[in-house]
Amino acid sequence: MAKEIKVSPSLLAADFADLRGEMDKINSSEADWLHLDIMDGVFVPNISFGFPVLKYVAELCKKPLDVHLMIVQPEKFIREVRALNAMMMNVHYEACPHLHRVVQQIKEAGMKAGVTLNPSTPVSLLEDIIEDVDMVLLMSVNPGFGGQKFIPHTLQKVRSLRELIARKNAHALIEVDGGVNNNTAPELIEAGVDVLVAGSAVFKAPDMKEAIHQLKIIKGK
Ligand SMILES: O=C(CO)[C@H](O)[C@H](O)COP(=O)(O)O
Numbered sequence: 138m139a140k141e142i143k144v145s146p147s148l149l150a151a152d153f154a155d156l157r158g159e160m161d162k163i164n165s166s167e168a169d170w171l172h173l174d175i176m177d178g179v180f181v182p183n184i185s186f187g188f189p190v191l192k193y194v195a196e197l198c199k200k201p202l203d204v205h206l207m208i209v210q211p212e213k214f215i216r217e218v219r220a221l222n223a224m225m226m227n228v229h230y231e232a233c234p235h236l237h238r239v240v241q242q243i244k245e246a247g248m249k250a251g252v253t254l255n256p257s258t259p260v261s262l263l264e265d266i267i268e269d270v271d272m273v274l275l276m277s278v279n280p281g282f283g284g285q286k287f288i289p290h291t292l293q294k295v296r297s298l299r300e301l302i303a304r305k306n307a308h309a310l311i312e313v314d315g316g317v318n319n320n321t322a323p324e325l326i327e328a329g330v331d332v333l334v335a336g337s338a339v340f341k342a343p344d345m346k347e348a349i350h351q352l353k354i355i356k357g358k
Pocket residue numbers: 147149150172174205207278279280281282283284285314315316317334335336337338
C-alpha cells in the first residue's frame with residue numbers, strides 16, 4: 138500500500154481579513170497540519186506575522202501546528218512557540234551555529250524538532266544531526282515569500298535525504314516547502330517526501346478543501 142502523504146497548508150497565503158473563515162475551512166478539510174511561517178526581516182527579506190496573531194490562529198485551529206521560523210536566533214522563541222501548543226518547531230540550519238543544542242531544547246520543551254535547509258544548503262551537512270531530528274524541511278524556494286516557482290534540484294535533495302535517513306536508520310520525516318502544487322507533487326512523492334507544504338495552491342484555490350483533497354490523493358509519478 139502507498140504511504141499516506143501529509144499535507145500542511147501554509148497560512149502565509151491565507152486571507153488575513155477572514156482568518157476565522159479560513160480556519161473553519163482548514164478544520165473541516167483533510168489537512169493534516171497547519172504550517173505557520175514566522176519571518177523577521179533579517180534572516181529573510183520579509184516580515185510575516187508575530188505571536189499575537191499566531192495566538193489567535195492557534196485558538197481557532199484544530200490541526201497540529203507546524204511552525205517554520207525564518208528568523209535569526211530562533212532558540213530565543215522556544216517558549217513562545219511552545220505557548221502556541223505547537224506540535225513541530227522548525228529552525229533553519231543556517232540560523233543555528235549550535236544546532237544540536239537548539240534541537241535538544243526544542244525537544245525538552247515538549248515539541249518535535251525540525252531542521253530546515255535553504256535551497257543552497259546541502260543535505261550532507263545533516264550527517265551528524267539526522268538521528269536527533271523529527272523532521273527535515275527542505276526549502277524548494279528561497280525562503281521569505283509565497284507564490285514562488287519550485288526549484289527542481291529539490292528532487293535530488295529529497296532522494297539524498299531519503300538515502301541518509303535509511304543509512305543512519307533515522308526516523309525523520311521529509312517535508313518540502315515552496316511552489317508545491319498538483320504539478321510538482323507527483324515527482325516529490327516519487328522521490329520520497331512525507332509532508333507537502335502548500336500555500337498558494339491551497340489558499341488561492343477556488344475550493345480550498347478540494348485543493349487539499351487533490352494533494353492528499355496524488356500518487357508518485
Ligand atoms: O516558507 C515559506 C516561504 O518562505 C512558505 O511556507 C511557502 O512559500 C509556501 O508558499 P507557496 O506554496 O505559495 O510557495
